[in-house]
Amino acid sequence: MTDILESPLTKKLQVFLALSEDELDVLKRLHLRRRSFTAGRDLVHQGQSDQAAYILAAGWVCSYKLQPDGTRQIVDFQIPGDFLGLRSVLLRTSDHSFEPVTDIQAVEVLVDDLLDAFTKTPRLAAAFLWAASRDEAMVVEHLVGVGRRSADARMAHFLLELGARLKLVGMGSKEGYACPLTQYHLADALGLSAVHVNRVLRKLRESGLLTFQDGRVTFDNYDGLVGFSGFDPAYLDQTDPLLK
Amino acid sequence: MTDILESPLTKKLQVFLALSEDELDVLKRLHLRRRSFTAGRDLVHQGQSDQAAYILAAGWVCSYKLQPDGTRQIVDFQIPGDFLGLRSVLLRTSDHSFEPVTDIQAVEVLVDDLLDAFTKTPRLAAAFLWAASRDEAMVVEHLVGVGRRSADARMAHFLLELGARLKLVGMGSKEGYACPLTQYHLADALGLSAVHVNRVLRKLRESGLLTFQDGRVTFDNYDGLVGFSGFDPAYLDQTDPLLK
DNA sequence: AAGCTGGGCTAACCGAAAGCAGTCTCCGCA
């Protein structure tokens, strides 16, 4: 890591609060133990415990739960700047698995270092708590989508949300973004079959709303999409008054 | 509150760690500001902020999100011993609404008292964190259900989960439990129509698995239900090693 | 007694999404 200011996590946090020299320094010291993992091989397995937590530096990961019948539900995707398994480290139990979607680079964070960082810079602790709470809000929003949105709106909403998240770390814009997910990933995340995902994507493309092709999501009509899917980024952008 | 040992929250926490005199005392002092609310009137409204948190002492509550199109998704139900709006108090933002399902009694908890209690008894803080994390795990499980389980299995799983939670606070057993929910509540929670909820309940009843009638859930074949729905209570029962 | 209302319940109809089956293309590799 040449410069901590280039770290996606820093970029994300910087949107919500100005980090002091001290805080940046603590962040920097967390960023030591850098490790790589290859796509497809599970990082943490369902039920496993005593794992380290990671901060994702590059690449995409998904967290999912397997059903007894073999189907899986993807709970969330992690993009650079996101935490992996923060909860399972704090509570020593992991109730879902993580699979790198692409080759990834992640920084290993030990519980002790984390707790140490928290006591040194309480504002940073608050920022991390804020990030964790935002993650939870995303899961809730995901639940609402799967429970109450049509397949089309669900897809649109999901891709918009990803776009908004990527924008925060400088990897996307209202035009679109590079997206390494397969249609199978989308299916497992949205509770659809891969076949139906394909049909939905075609429909969205043909109605001029968005294009999902060749590893790229292009918003052909951003405002139209927002209206169609009922996307409200409040739960992603909301600054915590405590941190102001 | 005649005796803190009778409080549902205490019962719940006691299952996972033995509380010391000191900790019980701190809990007791949190249980002062008791308040009542009537069924149907919202406690906290979507988007509202700066709310107090509550510990539910008696009655049932649901937390839900409204969609622009008027449909709603119930994210979770709260039963005695559960927190209401803990996250919104810590982060000063509320992203969903709470509606009492029945008349309820709740204890108001102020942020300062809470933080104060945490510094005095760190083990209690860890216990609360554990409870919050368990809530999150339930939301994830809920997401899996809505995304990947058939309507029948989803219903069975959901009612089993509620049963397991109620058992912890002494309000249910493997035989069944009193349940004030209407079929509309079930529909909004499970992402089904009320009509289909009725069909599903009939089917479960006719196949001798469970009976939902007259405000009561009866498990006619507990083991059969567990197998059918793939219910694994690990995420509810799991003790945190940190607390041992 | 008539008239609400809320909750439970059912039937008939229909659409959304799954399942199945198969093609096409790209790419790695033996």
Next chain:
DNA sequence: TGCGGAGACTGCTTTCGGTTAGCCCAGCTT
């Protein structure tokens, strides 16, 4: 250079679950 696998894509059939439209009953109002 030909094989095999992954991923994208499509047509056809089936099924699950939503929608509409009601009925019944109990508990209230007035």
